[in-house]
Amino acid sequence: MDLQMIMEYLKGLKENNNREWYQEHKTEYEAAASEFLKLVETLMIGLGKMEPGILLHEPKKLTYKLVRDTRFSKDKSPYNPAFRVHLSEGGKQPVPVGYYLMITPGASFLGGGLFADIFKEETAMMRDYIATHGDEWEGIVEGGTFKDLFEAKGSSLKNVPAGYDREHPQAAYLKYKSWYVEYPLADGLLADAGRFVDNILEICKVIKPFNDFINRALADSKFMNQP
Template sequence: MDTHMILDYLTELSANNNREWYHAHKAEYQAANAQFEELLQALMLRIGEFDGSILGHAPKELTFKLVRDTRFSHDKSPYNPAFRAHISSMGKLPIPVGYYLMLKPGGQSFLGGGLFADMFKDATRMVRDHISEHGGEWEEIITAPSFQEHFTVGGSALKNIPAGYEKDHPQAEYLKYKSWYLEYPIQDEELANGDLFLSKAVDIFHLMKPFNDYLNRALAGFKMPAR
């Protein structure tokens, strides 16, 4: 897997973010995308050694398009110069939660885990209920030394604890959250060697697994809304 090819293409797309350049360089996109899918395949096989639930998907089923939805954005550039994928038991659906990868030049790459989507009210309620009822387990996961060394729980949150939950609950701050996720930043130089990056990503995702497992237990039985 040639991570240099991936970064070079995305850097060029970022500097030439228009449809004319994109279509004129379709061959370069296809070559870079093939390298990204090769990386995903290797990553899935390695993650599968500690989380077999994610096996069985083709890499192309896990990736997101470069095309941006600009209808409600001030930024009208048509493409997001990033290769992104979500690896979970249900593929790239946001629930169940899994392992998220974004490669974007300029120090914007990261490895992610947890629930990024805060628009599913049922999912938010399910996780809040689980934290409320299993707060000790949550605390044990997020205070583990290896977790604190690498991660900080992120997510959009309310200003106050929502109705129906104890205001003096030990995990009260996390009951305000509407989403709960982890982002581990990756610098461009860490992507220079594809094999070294692969090993780093596998190690980081392994550390995320208890967090993901906790959220997926909370989200058991969640149904994605019908379109």
């Protein structure tokens, strides 16, 4: 598994983000994409020991295309120079939440949690669950190893929304519209594929209780039982 090949291709695409360069380097793209799929397959096998449902999915269907939708963007660059995958028992859909890996020059990261804040029903479910399971939530986000690696993030309202106690111990999190964590991955980490995979799997173990809490909160989500 040559992760350096992935990074070298993406660096070239980032510096030459146009259709001509992309077409001229299609062979390099295919080689890099093949290496990324090997990485995805390896991570799925490792994560499958914790979450067997991940193994039910076809690796390629969990990845994202490089082509950007530029219709509503001022940035008309045709490609996103990043290889991305969402590893979850639900596949690529946002719920159940899983592990999101993005490899891109200078900004790679591993994330977990609920990134999308456009689903009002799921946002309400999460707030309700935090409100009634505040101690459990605090135990996760303030836990030693978790807190050493992460700070729970998310887009947020200015005030606690109506219907929730403004004095709740977790009032700050009740303002959130999304709840997620990110772990930055330096480019140099990809030099040793074996160590990179081991590192990712260890970080996922730390993220898992956070994800599990969110998935319990969203147990009644319409996304949960979708094929």
